[in-house]
Amino acid sequence: MGARSRAAAQLLQGQGFAEVYNLAGGIKAWDGLVAAGPESWGLELAEPGQGPVAVLAAAYGLEQGLALFYRALAGRGGGVELTALYNKLAGIEVLHQERLKAMYDALPRPQQQEAPLGQAAPVRMEGGYTWQEFLERQGEALAGPEAALMLAMGIETQALDLYLRLAQRARQEQSRQALLDIAGEEQAHLQALGRMLDQVQGG
Known part of the structure; x- marks a missing residue:
């Protein structure tokens, strides 16, 4: 080791x-899921010296982008079951946005003015991809619920890896802790997706 x-x-x-x-x-x-790309991939989303407001605003945009991605997949059809699953995944991302907003709202209001939440259109989705380019690559995600959940787990694995790498280089302790808290949320989401996948494979 x-x-x-x-x-x-x-x-x-x-x-x-x-x-x-x-x-x-x-x-x-x-032989399980792994994060792809070089170690530096996605790190431009948050500079090492940024405070927690900017970090939370960036994470909020990533969640927003992923929700848009899932809604776009839902709109492509594939059957009632698959459409419902993508809408459910989009709803989970909205819940994540609400948790991030609660963390953001707990910060002093003068700090919030440095990086208003959700005002910019999301350029990337969770994991660091643009949702448009990832959508073009993922036609196989329409193959069924099992493939859709594997796709979702891959995205969350990438996101967990990104948040941990950002936390590792963060210079402000508050920012570092915020990123670790978000990483904890991603770990819990991965576990929930794993349970959903077990149900699909067993059912």
């Missing part, structure tokens, strides 16, 4: 993640 993997596992445990595993054989032994 590499020193970097061990250090990463210890970091996550220190941030309250209940189940952290240091995999024997490293990433080559893992």
